[in-house]
Amino acid sequence: MAEHPAYPVGLRLTGRRVVVLGGGQVAQRRLPALIAAGADIHLVSPEVTPSVQAMADAGEITWRRRPYEEGDLTDAWYALIATGDTEANTRASAEAERRRVWCVRSDDADEATAWTPATGHSEGVTVAVLTTDARGRDPRHTAAIRDAVVEGLRDGTLVAPHHRTRTPGVALVGGGPGDPDLITVRGRRLLAEADVVIADRLGPRDLLAELPPHVEVIDAAKIPYGRYMAQEAINNALIEHAKQGKSVVRLKGGDPYVFGRGMEELQALAEVGIPCTVVPGISSSISVPSAAGIPVTHRGVAHEFTVVSGHVAPDDERSLVDWPSLARLTGTLVILMGVDKIGKIAETLVAHGKPADTPVALVQEGTTAAQRRVDATLGTVAETVRTEDVKPPAVIVIGEVVKVGPTAAAPPK
Known part of the structure; x- marks a missing residue:
């Protein structure tokens, strides 16, 4: 035998x-x-x-x-x-x-x-690896082969094209904070299977270079808007390509539902009957501080953290943020998209009771090779942003947790 x-x-x-x-x-x-x-x-x-x-x-x-x-x-x-x-x-x-x-x-x-056999599973596929004969049985080698194949299928490095008709649709994929290794396994697999990728500026750009030549990559910032607002034009592009029977990935930075307008896109697709899959991503609100050595919570220091958008200044009538209430909180405040408004934000927080010496950290290009951290206080942050030439994208962390970890963290390699 x-x-x-x-x-x-x-x-x-x-x-x-x-x-x-x-x-x-x-x-x-x-x-x-x-x-x-x-x-x-x-x-x-x-x-x-x-x-x-x-x-x-x-x-x-x-x-x-x-x-x-x-x-x-x-x-x-x-x-x-x-x-x-x-x-x-x-x-x-x-x-x-x-x-x-x-x-x-x-x-x-x-x-x-x-x-x-050594078996593994990936999205409806079972991988089973058998040794060819009893005399050469090596269970560890067999398991290693299985693991390599399954991991390749999951992360998209091993691409097996579908040859039967697929149901067209859109996947809203959270790409994470910037480091291509921080996209989810499912997100990377869907990206590898896509016919069209509509990408945000803040998505993990390095992953786009790995896509096969036939994949159409569209920069969302360069979609012609014409008589449409920017978001409407993006919605229409998603619908148009999906109706052509293509598998479309909308690649976003962070998580689709954390200031990513993911729900707006899902609603637009639902109105015309196009199926949509949402793949959560790692939000920069917690991952970027972590990469810079800052825990958003810490025992005895902060029992809460609040994430707000800073793209609208506190004195703007469009603002939905209750800044006076935030000033009274004792936990961590994380501000996204607030670099150009940080002076007015800091002024408002201090005016409503936040101490001017409250520590502030600005982490620019977090999790990427260009990451840098700049420290300040609420009283000095506006001037620090100018003198240090801090540019978006940057995550701003306000609170005592800024002083818990090391003052600087090495950028990822």
């Missing part, structure tokens, strides 16, 4: 009898996949691990509290033999052979009629 490779096959076990002998660690690892496959699982073992006990208590498996007996494999389609009794395992595998039941043995693969 060892002269020939194993024949790979996927078993459809829904409602079919599967017998597991042994309730130890091997069974604990294998049972979840059998449960997920919908198998009618009968476990035979005098004792089981607490996790296996929980599966039995939940009714996911049927547990017979005794050692293996001849006849336990009657009417089984598949058997997993994993007891600590070699003699019992041998008898059970002999019964499986007589009854023509495919049988896996945890203690002796050479005596088994089936082998369990």
Whole structure:
């Protein structure tokens, strides 16, 4: 038997009898996949691990509290033999052979009629890796191959094009704060599968260079607006490309719903019946301070943090922010899009009771190689921004947490 490779096959076990002998660690690892496959699982073992006990208590498996007996494999389609009794395992595998039941043995693969592959999953695909023969079995190598393939599928570095018709639609993908490694696994995979990418200036630009040549990349800032407002033009571009049957990714910086107008785009798509997937992203409001060595909360220092948009000055009638209330809070205040308004913001906070010596940190181009941190106080921040030439994008952190960590953090490599 060892002269020939194993024949790979996927078993459809829904409602079919599967017998597991042994309730130890091997069974604990294998049972979840059998449960997920919908198998009618009968476990035979005098004792089981607490996790296996929980599966039995939940009714996911049927547990017979005794050692293996001849006849336990009657009417089984598949058997997993994993007891600590070699003699019992041998008898059970002999019964499986007589009854023509495919049988896996945890203690002796050479005596088994089936082998369990190293498996992984990625968006509806199961990756299963088998060693070609028993003599060269190396479970760690097999698992490493599986992990490499699954990781490649998840992060988009291993692209498998779809050849069947896909449902056109749009994915609103949060790209994170700027470092391309901080996009989510799902976001990167959808980006790799896209036909069209409409990207914001603050999205992870380095990822765009990795896209195949056929992918159309559109800079959202350069979409011709004509008689439309900027956001309306972007909405129309999403709709137009999706109606052409293309897979469209709207790549945003941070998270689509944190000052990203993601809901506006989703609503526009919903009005014309175009399906939309929203992929959350890591918001710069917490990740950029962290990259600069600033915790937005810290025991004994700050029990809260508030994130506000600073794109509208406090004295602007369009402002929706209750600045006087923010001045009374004792926690951390994080301001996005506020570099050019920070002088008026600081003045307002001080006027409503915030001490002028409250620490302030401005983190420019956070998480990227160009990251830099500039420290000030509410009383000096306006002048510091001018003298240090702080430019957007920058996250502003106000509060005692600024003094908790190191005064400067090295930019990511």
